[in-house]
Amino acid sequence: MNGLLIACLLVPMMTAALSFILTSDVKSRGVISIFGSIALLMLSFILLYQVASGGPVSNQMGGWQAPMGITLIADMLSAILIVVTAIVSLCVNVYAVGDISRDRIAGGFFTFLNMLIVGVVGAFLTGDLFNMYVWFEVMLISSFALLVLGGNKVQLDGAVKYVAINLISTVLLLTAIGLLYGLTGTLNMADLFIRVPQVENQALVTVVAVLFLVAFGIKAAVFPLYFWLPASYHTLPISVTAVFAALMTKVGIYALIRTFTLIFPGEHSVVDTTLLGLGLVTMILGVFGAMTHSDIRRILAFHVIGSIGFMLLGLGLGSALAMGAAIFYMVHGILIKALLFMIAGIVGKLGGSFELSRLGGLYQERPGFSMVFLFAALALIGIPPLSGFWAKLLILEAGLHHDAAIVITFVIIASLLTFIPLMRIWLEAFWKPQPLESGPKIVESLDSDIIVVENGSVKSAVPLVVPPNLYIWTPVLGLSAVMLIIGLMPGKIIELSDTAAKTLIDPSAYIDTVLPNRSAAPGNLNEVQK
Amino acid sequence: MEILLSLLVGVLMSVSVWMLLSRNLVKFLFGLVLISNVANLIIFKVGGLTVGAPALITDGGSAEYANSLPQALVLTAIVIGFGLVSFTLVLAHKAYQAIGTLNVDEMTLAEKRQDPADSEKSS
Numbered sequence: 265m266n267g268l269l270i271a272c273l274l275v276p277m278m279t280a281a282l283s284f285i286l287t288s289d290v291k292s293r294g295v296i297s298i299f300g301s302i303a304l305l306m307l308s309f310i311l312l313y314q315v316a317s318g319g320p321v322s323n324q325m326g327g328w329q330a331p332m333g334i335t336l337i338a339d340m341l342s343a344i345l346i347v348v349t350a351i352v353s354l355c356v357n358v359y360a361v362g363d364i365s366r367d368r369i370a371g372g373f374f375t376f377l378n379m380l381i382v383g384v385v386g387a388f389l390t391g392d393l394f395n396m397y398v399w400f401e402v403m404l405i406s407s408f409a410l411l412v413l414g415g416n417k418v419q420l421d422g423a424v425k426y427v428a429i430n431l432i433s434t435v436l437l438l439t440a441i442g443l444l445y446g447l448t449g450t451l452n453m454a455d456l457f458i459r460v461p462q463v464e465n466q467a468l469v470t471v472v473a474v475l476f477l478v479a480f481g482i483k484a485a486v487f488p489l490y491f492w493l494p495a496s497y498h499t500l501p502i503s504v505t506a507v508f509a510a511l512m513t514k515v516g517i518y519a520l521i522r523t524f525t526l527i528f529p530g531e532h533s534v535v536d537t538t539l540l541g542l543g544l545v546t547m548i549l550g551v552f553g554a555m556t557h558s559d560i561r562r563i564l565a566f567h568v569i570g571s572i573g574f575m576l577l578g579l580g581l582g583s584a585l586a587m588g589a590a591i592f593y594m595v596h597g598i599l600i601k602a603l604l605f606m607i608a609g610i611v612g613k614l615g616g617s618f619e620l621s622r623l624g625g626l627y628q629e630r631p632g633f634s635m636v637f638l639f640a641a642l643a644l645i646g647i648p649p650l651s652g653f654w655a656k657l658l659i660l661e662a663g664l665h666h667d668a669a670i671v672i673t674f675v676i677i678a679s680l681l682t683f684i685p686l687m688r689i690w691l692e693a694f695w696k697p698q699p700l701e702s703g704p705k706i707v708e709s710l711d712s713d714i715i716v717v718e719n720g721s722v723k724s725a726v727p728l729v730v731p732p733n734l735y736i737w738t739p740v741l742g743l744s745a746v747m748l749i750i751g752l753m754p755g756k757i758i759e760l761s762d763t764a765a766k767t768l769i770d771p772s773a774y775i776d777t778v779l780p781n782r783s784a785a786p787g788n789l790n791e792v793q794k
Numbered sequence: 795m796e797i798l799l800s801l802l803v804g805v806l807m808s809v810s811v812w813m814l815l816s817r818n819l820v821k822f823l824f825g826l827v828l829i830s831n832v833a834n835l836i837i838f839k840v841g842g843l844t845v846g847a848p849a850l851i852t853d854g855g856s857a858e859y860a861n862s863l864p865q866a867l868v869l870t871a872i873v874i875g876f877g878l879v880s881f882t883l884v885l886a887h888k889a890y891q892a893i894g895t896l897n898v899d900e901m902t903l904a905e906k907r908q909d910p911a912d913s914e915k916s917s
Binding site: 394397398401404405408412415416417418419420421422423424425427428431432434435438439441442443445446447494495496498499 | 863901
C-alpha cells in the first residue's frame with residue numbers, strides 16, 4: 265500500500281475543487297491553484313526518488329489484488345512524466361494568473377486546468393486499460409471545458425472539430441478495449457502482458473493492436489490523424505494552448521508506448537514498421553506544415569506534430585536505446601513546447617498580434633526578451649549544447665545502432681528544416697523594423713482578451729498592447745532556466761530515461777510489482793470468467 | 795442470441811459510420827450517439843451472454859452466474875458517454891447560434907487563410 269500514488273491524484277483534484285469552492289475572487293483562485301501545483305511538484309519528486317531507488321511503486325485500490333482490482337503503478341517512465349507534468353502545471357498556473365481574463369477564471373478556469381492535470385497524471389499512473397480510458401475521459405472533458413470557456417465564434421468553431429475527432433477516438437479506444445477483454449478476459453496491463461501471447465487467434469490480436477494505434481494516434485496527432493490539432497489550438501487563450509500542446513498529445517504517445525511495449529510487444533512487427541513509417545511522415549509533414557504558416561501559434565502547433573514524429577521513431581525502432589531517446593525527447597518536447605507557447609503569448613501581448621507580417625521591431629524594444637525567445641528556438645532546433653541537441657543526438661545514435669539509414673536521413677532533414685520557420689519568426693517578429701501602421705487593421709480575433717482595432721475604432725475596452733506582468737515573466741524565465749540546466753547537464757535525465765526504457769523493454773519488474781505471486785496462481789481468472 | 799447481437803452490432807456500426815460521414819453536424823451527432831452505444835454493445839457481447847443467471851452470488855452459491863465485469867464496464871461507459879454527448883449537443887447548439895450554420899464545410903472560421911496579401915487587397 266502506498267499513499268503517494270493516490271496523493272498525486274488527490275492533490276490536483278482537491279486543488280480543482282477548492283479553487284472553485286473557497287473563493288470567488290480571481291486572484292485567490294489563482295493562488296490556491298499555484299500552491300496546489302507546488303504540492304504536486306514536491307510529491308512528484310518524492311515519487312521519482314522512490315522509483316529511482318526502489319523500482320516501480322504500485323497500489324492495489326481497495327485492497328483487491330490484481331488482476332481483480334484496479335492497479336495504480338508508477339514505473340520510471342510514469343514518474344519522469346509526472347514530474348514534467350507538475351513542472352508544466354506550475355508554470356501554466358502562474359502564467360494563467362497574468363494571462364487569463366477575469367470572466368474565464370470566474371467560469372472555473374483553474375478548476376478545469378487542475379482537472380486536466382488529474383486526468384494526465386491518472387493516465388500516467390494507471391495499470392489498467394479501462395481505467396486509462398476513464399482518465400482519458402477526465403482529461404478530455406476538462407479540455408472541452410477549457411476549449412469553450414469564454415468562447416468566441418472562432419473558439420467554438422475550433423472546439424467543434426476538436427470535440428468531434430476526439431469523441432471518435434474515444435469510441436475506437438472503447439471498442440478496442442472491449443475486443444481485447446473478449447480475447448483475454450482481463451484488462452490489467454501486467455496481466456495482459458502474460459495473456460496476450462496465449463491467445464490462439466493472433467491475427468485478431470493484431471487487429472486490436474491497430475485499433476489501439478488509431479485511437480491513441482488521434483490523441484497523439486500522428487499522421488494522418490493530426491488535422492484537428494492545427495485547426496483548434498490557435499483559437500485558444502495562450503495558457504490553454506501551452507498546456508494542451510505540452511501535455512495532451514504526449515499522453516497519447518505515452519499510451520502508445522505503454523500499449524506497444526507491454527500489451528503488444530515485439531512480435532507484431534507489422535505494427536512496429538507502421539509506427540516507424542508514421543513517425544517519419546509525421547515528423548516531415550509537421551515541419552513542412554510549420555513552414556507554410558505565418559501565425560506564430562500555428563507554426564508552433566505544427567512543431568508539436570513534428571516532435572510527435574521524433575517520439576514515434578524511438579518507439580518504432582523498439583530497442584532500449586531508441587526508447588530511451590524517445591523518453592528524453594518527450595521530456596524536452598513537453599517543456600520546450602510549454603515555454604515556446606508562453607513566449608508566443610508575450611509576443612502577442614507586446615505586438616498586439618500573432619501574425620508575422622504585423623509584428624516587428626521586438627528586438628529593438630525588448631532585447632532581453634528577444635534573447636529568451638532565441639534561446640528557446642535554438643533549444644527546439646537542437647543547437648548544441650541545448651536540450652534539443654541531446655534529444656536529436658540520442659535519436660540519431662539509436663538510428664545508427666539499427667543501421668536505419670532512412671531514419672537518420674529523415675531526422676537530419678527534419679532538424680534542418682525546423683530551423684526555417686523558427687528563424688522566420690525571429691527575423692519577422694524580432695529583427696525587422698516595426699511595420700508602419702498604414703490603413704485600418706483587419707480584425708482577427710487572436711484571443712478574446714486582445715481584440716484588435718477595426719477601421720480605426722476600438723472594439724474592446726482591453727487595450728491593444730497589454731504589458732506582460734510579473735506572473736507572465738516568472739514562469740517563462742523559470743522554465744528557460746530549467747531548459748538551460750537540462751541542456752548543460754543532460755546526464756542525469758538521460759540516465760533516468762535509459763532506466764525507464766530498460767523497464768519498458770524488459771517489464772518483469774513492472775509485472776512483479778503488479779502481480780507479486782503470478783506464478784503461484786495461473787489461470788485463476790479463467791474460473792471467474794464463466 | 796450471440797449471433798443476433800453480433801449482426802446488430804455490425805448493422806448499427808455501419809449505419810453510424812454512414813451518419814458520421816455526413817456534412818450536417820446534427821447527423822454527425824446522431825452518428826456519434828449511435829456509435830458510442832455500439833461500443834457498449836460490443837463490450838457487453840464479448841463478455842459472454844448468460845441467460846437467466848445472477849451476477850451476484852452468495853458464498854459457494856449457484857454453479858452458473860453471469861460475468862459482472864462487462865456490465866460494470868458498460869455502465870461506466872454509458873455514464874461517460876452520456877456526459878460527453880450532452881456536452882456535444884450543447885456545443886453544437888452554441889456553435890449554431892454563433893456561426894449560423896450546421897454545415898461543417900462552411901464552418902471555417904478557425905482556419906481561414908490569414909493571408910497578408912488578401913488583407914491588403916481588402917483595405
